Amino acid sequence: MTRRERLTRKILGAATLCAAALPLSILIFMVVLARPLFSSFSVTDLLTGTWEPLQGRYGILPMMTASLLLALASLAVAFPVSLGCAGLIFGLAPPVVTVPLRRLVQLMTGFPTVVYGFVGVFVLVPAVRDLFQAGSGRCLLSALVPLSLMITPTMTLFFSDAFAAVPRPILLAATASGADPVQRFVWVVIPSARRGLAAGMVLSFGRAVGDTLIALMLAGNAARMPSGFLESSRTLTAHVALVIAADFQSLEFASIFVCGMVLYVLTSCAALCAWRMRAAAERYSG
Amino acid sequence: MKRGCWERAVRCGCYAAGFWVVSGAVAVVGFAVRQGAPHVTPKLLFGGVSAREALFGGAPVFDGLWPAVVGTFYLVAGAVALAAPLGLATGIYLAEFSRGRLKEVLTVFFDVLAGVPSVVVGLFGFSVSLLLHKMVSPRLGPCLLVAAFSLMILVLPYVIRATQSALEGVPQEVRITALSLGADPVQNLAWVLIPHSFRGIASGLLLAVGRCAEDTAVILLTGVVVTAGVPRSLLDPFEALPFYIYYVSTQYASPEELERGFGAALILLGVSVSLFAVAYAVRRAVGHWALYRA
């Protein structure tokens, strides 16, 4: 090993160390800054209590529920849609449809979230208000539609990647035994790509939980337990954006770092799950 | 007969899904274009001031998007200037110098980082700026530099993954040619591997630019303000396009302000979509894993 090589390795290694320190330091910051709360409240109090700062209650359960509800619901909407789109792209549609659809889906990954929110404020909120006659129109449903639309393109592309990784011999065998494209897709491709599909879903879940702007602009931000999709609710992310304004010494301020921790843990669990599934999928197909 | 029915239903379902996505995209783009296009004029950018005076005369612009556009530009430039060296170095290290357990652990680390929601990254940036404020100088606070640093964290995983996957995709025969001709590994890296994977790296950087220009949650917590003018210092608060859109959508004070908001939405949509289009065109087969970002 030459001196130059050792030097290069050292410099690159140092940079990698810096980069790898970032996810850790984010977590450490969250924990340290949330600490004032832990001295007067137990973790269960914080995670299962209601949010009434004037009465000294800093529970984030309503926000957690709203976040999970919104993310799971938008996943439930986006999953079949993405599966269908990925199916079309995989070959259920003629190339004249497939190629433009693929391009469009790729471009859609670049749509700014704030633009989704913006269009939602002026199109969706009045529509929901007039259609359901329930509240101001700022509710979980109004956030659900653009959020599911936002995660669909990435999910579709993940699914397409997973389908493309299905070994060719399996496809040929299916065709040879007389399966038509739809049968092949449903009975062969989807089952063999299931780990890839799961990984894509988990990551999209992380993305839906982590989105701030759509919920902040469209969900209404009432800090209480959501009891339906037509009610104004506040997600964890919107909560952080709203409460950041509080006194830096206050417990309210500390509580947004608890929200940050919960979000961090949720999304990193999603990332870890997806990584394991992906590793398993690679072993399976390789 | 029954089987044919069932298959047709699946196919129809797929087409319905495709139709839903296309109509969603058309709704978003159509709305932005219909409402925004009539207002995309020099007046949208510069308000009452003439373009020449604003660009070269240093005249402050009040009723236009110009300060927000410049703010976003600086923000993107700063974030990418920070993310590019760090991300490239890390990507190269992961692809060329690490293997086995270490590589696996590092990959997981960056997967976790890629999944951290942008509002949490913003919160981190905000606490760092408070720390600087208390420890270093009371003049420091949320500002352009802090926002660029936070955005750097946001887009770093993009750059790392794009670099790593581009390098790992270099074919074996290319990889060993220079080595067999007597080049050392560093020369091989600098003159063969990196040029060969240039397109992949470039697409990663373009996506990073797109995400920086688009993200709102991070800057919301790290120093964006309603009125600041064209930024003059890295330590000042700043204006930015995505924040302007957010601000206008919830609290426009006049029809003119709302029109500017529509114009801003169209501009931002156009900019990020073209960045993504170029990124995909630069490297068609870029794995979508590399593009994932919460």
Added chain:
Amino acid sequence: MIRQRGAWLFLVIICVLAMSTGVRADGYDAFKGLEGTLKISGGTAHIPVMQELAREIMTRYPAVRITIAGGGSGVGIKQVGEGLVDIGNSGRRPTDEEIATYDLRLHRWAVDGVAAVVHPQNPVRALTSRQLQDVFAGRVRNWKELGGPDQAIHVFTRDEASGTRNVFWKKALGKGTIRKDADVVPSNGAMKTAVATDPAAIGYMSVGYVDETVQAVALDGVDPSVENVRSGRYPVARGLYSNTKGKPSALAQAFLDLLFAPEGRAIIAAKGYIPADK
């Protein structure tokens, strides 16, 4: 003779010069020679006045840079206290505790009413305090009960850090409860947008923000007009404060002085607030 004429001319020139400097000696002159950045944040009721002043100042003196952020009164007080901004605005008087902890200097430059507002199409134009409290507490949930159309009432409120909320809660709602399912909006501007686009909405905001897109509601028969706020007949009013930590910097001082100068008072009045004396 010629010499005398020359002397006259000289005198006239002196006079003209003196007069012209006299004319130019306006509230903005204090910014002459100053440079740097003045950071302002906090109360959103203040923003229209702040923006107009910033515009006038920065057009005259480009070396001065003024940045304005919202956030609400709580943010204004905290950020100026922590030294993150030079001037922190609040739509309520900072508490004695806040003043003591942060060594705040208060500058109350305007009086502003807080009015309940509804959509212009809403026929309900007047409410009693009792009715208002019932609406915000959720005891009255339909406009029908107040003489309006058969439509559920959409209540909009502000976050806890808002000075506007604080004053409205104290003086109009008698510290009563606010429905928990009320939509929370982050600023006066957002409140206006929300109410102006929702026919069944009710909210509250700074009188300075009221325009033809929303309808202010008379409270106990008193219209929240500028005259009624000034005379004190409309009780839900507060001062608009701009606070500094300790002695303000030269730039901040010039800005604060401008708020009390004729130019500043004219802008304050034009934006719908009642200028206050120092």
